[in-house]
Amino acid sequence: MGVIVQEHTGLFHLQSSGMSYMIQIVDGYPLHVYWGGRLKHRESLADLLIHTPANAGLDRLPQEYPQYGSGDFRNPAYQSELEDGTRVTELKYEGYRIIKGKPALSGLPSVYTEDDAEAETLELELKDAYSGLQVVLSYTIYADRNVIARSARLNNAGEHNLRLRRALSASVDFLGKDDLEIMYLSGAWAREANIIRKPIHQGETRIDSKRGMSSHQFNPFTALVTPETTEDHGDAYGFSLVYSGSFEAGAEVDSFGSTRVSIGLNSFDFAWQLSPGESFQTPEAVMVYSGQGLGDMSRTYHRLYRTRLCRGKYRDEERPILVNNWEATYFDFNADKLVSIAEEGVKLGIELFVLDDGWFGKRDSDNSSLGDWYEDRRKLPDGLADVARRVNEQGLKFGLWFEPEMISPDSELYRRHPDWCLHVPGRRRSEARWQLVLDYTRQEVRDYIYDSLSAIFTSVPVAYVKWDMNRALTEIGSVALPPERQAETAHRYVLGLYELLDRITTAFPDILFESCSSGGGRFDPGMLHYMPQTWTSDNTDAVERLKIQYGTSLVYPVSAIGAHVSAVPNHQVGRITPLEFRGDVAMSGNFGYELDLTKFTEEEKETVKRQVSAYKEIRGLVQKGDLYRLKSPFEGNESAWMIVSENQEEAIAYYFQVMAVPNAPKRSLRLAGLNPELEYEVQSGHSGETSIHGGDRLMQLGLPLAYEQKDYESGWFRLRAVTH
Numbered sequence: 001m002g003v004i005v006q007e008h009t010g011l012f013h014l015q016s017s018g019m020s021y022m023i024q025i026v027d028g029y030p031l032h033v034y035w036g037g038r039l040k041h042r043e044s045l046a047d048l049l050i051h052t053p054a055n056a057g058l059d060r061l062p063q064e065y066p067q068y069g070s071g072d073f074r075n076p077a078y079q080s081e082l083e084d085g086t087r088v089t090e091l092k093y094e095g096y097r098i099i100k101g102k103p104a105l106s107g108l109p110s111v112y113t114e115d116d117a118e119a120e121t122l123e124l125e126l127k128d129a130y131s132g133l134q135v136v137l138s139y140t141i142y143a144d145r146n147v148i149a150r151s152a153r154l155n156n157a158g159e160h161n162l163r164l165r166r167a168l169s170a171s172v173d174f175l176g177k178d179d180l181e182i183m184y185l186s187g188a189w190a191r192e193a194n195i196i197r198k199p200i201h202q203g204e205t206r207i208d209s210k211r212g213m214s215s216h217q218f219n220p221f222t223a224l225v226t227p228e229t230t231e232d233h234g235d236a237y238g239f240s241l242v243y244s245g246s247f248e249a250g251a252e253v254d255s256f257g258s259t260r261v262s263i264g265l266n267s268f269d270f271a272w273q274l275s276p277g278e279s280f281q282t283p284e285a286v287m288v289y290s291g292q293g294l295g296d297m298s299r300t301y302h303r304l305y306r307t308r309l310c311r312g313k314y315r316d317e318e319r320p321i322l323v324n325n326w327e328a329t330y331f332d333f334n335a336d337k338l339v340s341i342a343e344e345g346v347k348l349g350i351e352l353f354v355l356d357d358g359w360f361g362k363r364d365s366d367n368s369s370l371g372d373w374y375e376d377r378r379k380l381p382d383g384l385a386d387v388a389r390r391v392n393e394q395g396l397k398f399g400l401w402f403e404p405e406m407i408s409p410d411s412e413l414y415r416r417h418p419d420w421c422l423h424v425p426g427r428r429r430s431e432a433r434w435q436l437v438l439d440y441t442r443q444e445v446r447d448y449i450y451d452s453l454s455a456i457f458t459s460v461p462v463a464y465v466k467w468d469m470n471r472a473l474t475e476i477g478s479v480a481l482p483p484e485r486q487a488e489t490a491h492r493y494v495l496g497l498y499e500l501l502d503r504i505t506t507a508f509p510d511i512l513f514e515s516c517s518s519g520g521g522r523f524d525p526g527m528l529h530y531m532p533q534t535w536t537s538d539n540t541d542a543v544e545r546l547k548i549q550y551g552t553s554l555v556y557p558v559s560a561i562g563a564h565v566s567a568v569p570n571h572q573v574g575r576i577t578p579l580e581f582r583g584d585v586a587m588s589g590n591f592g593y594e595l596d597l598t599k600f601t602e603e604e605k606e607t608v609k610r611q612v613s614a615y616k617e618i619r620g621l622v623q624k625g626d627l628y629r630l631k632s633p634f635e636g637n638e639s640a641w642m643i644v645s646e647n648q649e650e651a652i653a654y655y656f657q658v659m660a661v662p663n664a665p666k667r668s669l670r671l672a673g674l675n676p677e678l679e680y681e682v683q684s685g686h687s688g689e690t691s692i693h694g695g696d697r698l699m700q701l702g703l704p705l706a707y708e709q710k711d712y713e714s715g716w717f718r719l720r721a722v723t724h
Contacts, residue, residue, distance in 0.1 A: 005098070006045070012122060014122060016143060017144050019146040022045065028093050030065065033048050035174075036235070037291045058071035059072050062174075062175050065078065075250075075262055076166060077171040079165045080165065081163040092129070094126060097123050101121065109284075109525070110149065131160075132156060132159065133155075133162060135155070152168075152281075153279055154279065160276065161274065164273075164280055168263065169284060170263055172260070174237075176257050178253050180199075181197055181229075182197070182200050183224075184223070185218065187520075191537075191539065191547075192552070195632075201253060203252070203253060206249070213246075214526075220241035220524050222238075223297065234291075235289075235291055236293060237261070240555055241264065242309070245266075246266035248268070249262070270490070271487035272491070286525065298553060301556070302553075302556070302558070310559075312509055312532070313510060321612055323353055324356055324592065324593070328341060328594070329358075335387050338391070341598060343394055349612035350592075355399065359400070363376060369408055369410070372411050397463035399462065402465060402466070402467055404453060405437060406437060406470065407435065408435050409434070422436070423436070424477040435471060440497050441481065441489060441492040450504055454504070457511065467513055467531065469517040472521075501531075512533075515527040518538055519536065523536065540571070541577070543575060545586075549563060549589060561589035563587075565608075577712045578712050581713070587618075588622070591611075626644050638656065640654060649678070651671070651673065651718075652718055655705060655714065656713070668705060670700070670702040671703060672699060681720050681721075683719075
């Protein structure tokens with residue numbers, strides 16, 4: 001396993017325990033040969049390449065990093081503009097090297113190894129002899145994962161300036177496959193992660209973000225699947241971009257029935273000046289192959305991202321159960337009100353109190369004070385440290401909300417530094433939520449944020465930070481950049497953000513950071529590298545969350561999914577659902593509450609105590625087990641999923657029915673991921689009743705479900721292997 005080189009045929013065979021990926025150098029071009037289930041290496045593999053007629057041109061060749069201008073009329077992976085204004089380059093193979101393990105990417109988040117034996121990296125060096133443009137294509141193949149991590153480094157080894165106009169991370173040509181379907185996640189604020197699946201035909205299917213953030217509208221992920229692919233059957237090819245800014249992904253079917261998939265930085269409004277000797281590193285694309293359906297693809301991403309993308313103390317630690325005051329108080333609170341919520345939280349078994357927006361500057365609404373990161377002594381006369389101390393004395397840890405990438409025009413910071421926001425001189429500054437975006441391309445701006453947050457973290461016992469980002473980028477320009485580099489602003493913003501996140505999470509390793517962008521507006525692998533969990537959506541309605549959390553799980557692990565119980569009627573959709581239903585949905589992620597605990601009835605308090613106590617018992621499994629999706633909320637009235645331990649000796653199964661069904665038939669839930677040879681004790685999470693069933697019976701015949709004639713019915717079941 002690893003990288004096998006067949007020098008005399010120019011074949012490179014990347015091989016994991018369950019997958020092969022092959023490249024062949026033909027006439028100086030790296031061509032795609034195969035990607036799929038593992039093949040034994042043999043001499044005859046070189047015959048797999050579909051040879052095209054000599055006069056067919058590049059338009060018929062399955063290139064690994066295609067170019068435009070010399071015969072290929074499909075979407076290129078890169079494009080550069082030379083100093084004379086021409087835009088034609090032609091990369092040819094120069095050589096290769098193999099590296100044990102996986103090198104880090106300069107200035108960018110990426111997946112990693114903890115031991116060089118986990119992976120091997122192939123680097124192919126290409127060069128355009130005329131301009132001196134050099135491109136190094138990087139392929140990391142993991143030994144025991146069906147994963148390839150791809151990126152490209154573009155170097156100016158010539159004597160004149162180059163201007164990159166396109167620099168994607170990965171491109172793969174699927175020869176003769178014109179019957180594939182494409183999948184991706186789409187949505188909007190409060191309805192993120194809808195699963196879209198549709199056939200692709202001749203032409204182009206494209207998703208992207210031009211917002212300077214990965215966005216609510218589309219996630220930086222796409223997959224190709226065969227028409228027969230289901231959760232547990234068929235081929236799936238996943239493409240996930242480790243990046244938090246504007247991106248593009250898509251599939252293009254040509255007139256010969258070939259499909260080109262590409263993913264990377266959005267080429268729209270992008271350019272990058274490369275002086276002689278300078279380099280540009282693309283973000284990383286993580287490619288996953290599954291021959292056992294979508295579920296296997298998802299679990300491959302989950303294991304990789306949970307253990308080899310997330311970092312730090314909280315990567316492997318169980319996450320605390322929290323209560324957030326936002327929907328309880330919004331901006332209207334004082335120290336005593338906050339502490340009263342914490343006091344109730346202690347009685348219910350909650351472990352962390354989070355003070356959300358409104359504690360700083362003169363922040364009584366959305367329209368002021370972002371950037372003024374000092375406590376508001378009107379609301380908190382004795383300061384944050386006093387509130388944190390009082391919360392800690394109750395036995396809870398203390399957390400804080402920040403929005404460090406924004407600045408309010410009505411703020412002391414803006415009055416001192418009106419040029420610190422992204423803007424174009426002489427143009428209108430578009431406000432959203434009465435705020436502008438700080439110019440993170442500038443070191444002095446990042447230093448100010450680092451110093452402001454550090455001052456709080458060193459004086460207040462902060463154990464958790466919710467890092468929010470509530471608007472997209474507009475007027476994307478920086479007064480700190482020269483005219484020829486203005487189109488670099490959006491990417492430089494993301495690079496500046498990563499630099500700050502790396503700096504601050506390194507300096508404060510004991511703080512659990514959670515990413516947020518009006519919910520799921522920046523739920524992407526780039527942010528997970530620094531912050532191991534994300535607030536999945538501002539929509540806390542349990543019915544809507546079934547779809548949002550199910551869709552998010554297509555790529556992201558349960559350990560990354562923040563899920564809270566909120567008050568009813570729900571503040572986003574006005575729906576009234578039972579507390580047990582809300583709890584069961586939220587217990588499928590990183591569990592917490594977002595409401596006023598002091599308003600609970602005694603009956604509700606007892607329900608919450610049971611939920612909290614139960615979650616403490618199962619959260620290790622929930623956060624680290626393998627997820628199996630059983631019933632899709634996008635396809636009917638029912639939803640179900642389960643989480644199974646690595647050794648298959650323990651599992652949690654969740655079932656939800658949104659609306660009551662008249663004269664309902666008997667129902668059972670077919671489980672997955674269990675050991676068919678084991679017997680399991682199945683315990684209802686609500687009633688406590690137990691029964692024993694074989695793993696084979698539970699997966700083939702299903703778990704019998706009781707039925708109550710009511711809307712918003714839910715249940716969860718704990719399975720433990722019976723030992724004799």
